[in-house]
Amino acid sequence: MSLGEVVLMGIIHPVSRPFYPVLSNDTTGVKSVPRGEIVMLTIDEERFQESFETYSAIGSTNNNGLHRLALTDEDKHVRDQFVADLESLGVDIRIDQIGNIFARRDGQNQDIAPILIGSHLDSQPYGGRYDGQLGVLTALETLRTLEDEGIETKRPIEIVNWTNEEGSRFQHAMLGSAVFIEKTDLSEALDLTDVEGNRLGDELTRIGYAGTDAVEPFDIHAYLELHIEQGPILEEHGNAIGVVDGVFGITWLRATIHGETDHAGPTPMHTRRDAMATAADAISEINRLPNRLSADAVSTVGELRVEPDSINVIPDVVEFTVDLRSYDDDVVAEAIERTEAEIVAACNRHGTTYELEEIWKTRHTEFSPRVRDAIADTAESLDVTYESIVSGAGHDATNVNQAFPAGMFFVPSVDGKTHNEAEYTAWGDCVTGANVYANAILALAGR
């Protein structure tokens, strides 16, 4: 299929940015593919869509979303599908002790570092069909397309499905990749529990994905992850691809307010120590913090639990989470300080006390120029419009980038909706993204 036909497959927007230099910092792999000199890869759109529908049916919700929390029966089911699809490709499958699924497609030279491709198959409690899944299926389609074309790349290519990226059920987002780069201890990860007290390690065993391979980093030449934008910028600017410069710094806090439980009737207001009233005051102020910090800062209280949770009882315990983000790590640090100051003020007002725990933190990330250039180069070659973008959300690529050259690119997300059943990316944009992805991987792995 010629380049002209490839272009017709996706929704192509007018180029809105100046020419992006086709340069690569890749010194060990091949140089970027000069446009027009060789035939570009074209994915099998029909097969890609069929896989997308098959995977989307596993853990699907009534509203076209996904309910596929990490290590649930639904996660087992989708992992089984993924493993079956890899087996059909004849690749060598390995499962490590945190349940990450790897498979290797050999290259001409088995002794040089592979290209790593993939994303995650777990979802938010009521998430969409694109977050994570689209990245895994694009990587799978890339392997299938290479197989179709009988291309043996210079470098091996490893595909991966990372365990528990979302952190919704076991509260440590991007867990599988964190253990992989030895940022998080394996035994600590296996001991995480969900709200019902189920241990992550036991749940891995239960669904049959407690692998035997050691979780340890192997040398990686480049990791590339395709993801939906999860924000409104590409759609607003009319670009098909966002080359991700880097990711926000993120901190997660858990605040616990301790008051005194008492009867909602005969207890006068002035004698109360109300944990709920305290939490409400603090949350109102935490929501207002970004106004006073930076243009990009965001704060979110996503979880809240109250005890004893009875209509006619003054709560004595309220626990809530705070998610603070900015591309500037100093802004995040100040947001943490101000969050605590607001909790202190609310506790003083209501005669309550608090605990504040930092449950997770990641500094801002700048992705590898090698990978960013390969994406921009490929987009140029395919006449696909793109721009540079910063990600407000962490991804497994953020972790991998701490140890190896890594990068990401985004495809547009309608209305920027995500972590939401209404999450939607036009199918043409998915196909365009998959073609950019397959060709960028080929460029990185070398023909």
Add this chain to the structure above:
Amino acid sequence: MSLGEVVLMGIIHPVSRPFYPVLSNDTTGVKSVPRGEIVMLTIDEERFQESFETYSAIGSTNNNGLHRLALTDEDKHVRDQFVADLESLGVDIRIDQIGNIFARRDGQNQDIAPILIGSHLDSQPYGGRYDGQLGVLTALETLRTLEDEGIETKRPIEIVNWTNEEGSRFQHAMLGSAVFIEKTDLSEALDLTDVEGNRLGDELTRIGYAGTDAVEPFDIHAYLELHIEQGPILEEHGNAIGVVDGVFGITWLRATIHGETDHAGPTPMHTRRDAMATAADAISEINRLPNRLSADAVSTVGELRVEPDSINVIPDVVEFTVDLRSYDDDVVAEAIERTEAEIVAACNRHGTTYELEEIWKTRHTEFSPRVRDAIADTAESLDVTYESIVSGAGHDATNVNQAFPAGMFFVPSVDGKTHNEAEYTAWGDCVTGANVYANAILALAGR
């Protein structure tokens, strides 16, 4: 045992109120017992305490409280104990279709209206050992003492354990008595569900307390309930007994805020429709409402539920309850209006919407002079200190009073703590209360 010895059993405080006139509006029963003319009843303190310990062990928590939600296995267990104790007394036991347990001790005249005694055996999720249980055991001890003394009262005496007084598991407080006085429809009550979707009627059947008797009021000469105060006033004033004039008007609301779920990272603050930030603003203001309404008004947000309840997702649904009370029904009505106004203001601020449902309402109650006089009269006879008091909490007596002469008295509650495992009433105060109760019942039922 003489009167002098009875007095020594409880903690007796100096009389802090002027003489209370020993008058009764009872026209069909006996007149009040002239002080000193006949020997007063004295309960068996040891047996009373033994029963208290036995019942307190059923559903007990590690902190000396009770976890005995309506129609759970623990509730079944305590009901079985109660039925066994009634059987030992040889009284005629009846269970009605809402699970209220009645038992009748015959009087000299079977054709005149009985005296009804009792309270409830269910508890808050983590409640104390006195709320409800002390009233049932005082009533049981009264029947036993009458039996010990071989006293046949003129009127029959009925003892009752009301179903689901707390309304913690099935959200309709004082349910059994509400169905009894035909304020609440039986089929509606049986169809109530708990948070896990269990139907009340099914749970009654499951624990073996779906009785066959019709739930319908029978003529009652007087209903008397002993309860702990659940507030600090008796302890502050040093009085042993609080004769309850009446009960606050109470309204329960359920507010649901609807926003839009989205990713906590890439979603700028100004594009959010955050249900949690809305709820926090509203709850802060609801907590401040009583300041501007009356000296006795109270407001409480006791329950809150968030969706999707994920640390990195902006919540799209937050549901919370509001409990509003005052002895003045107009104040409660204004509190409802202002609660809605604060929710509207918060929704306008955050671009969210709301639903507000009145889930339960009861107007303020004034108890029967017949019953109040019998209590005061008895306290005088026993030289027990007392005062008039208003109850911020609803009780089954509030319901019964809508159809028949009813009343209550309180014993002191240390620090006014209740609906709390730390709830505590000095044992001497329980015994004093039980002696007042037994003699007041004898006065109402007639020798």
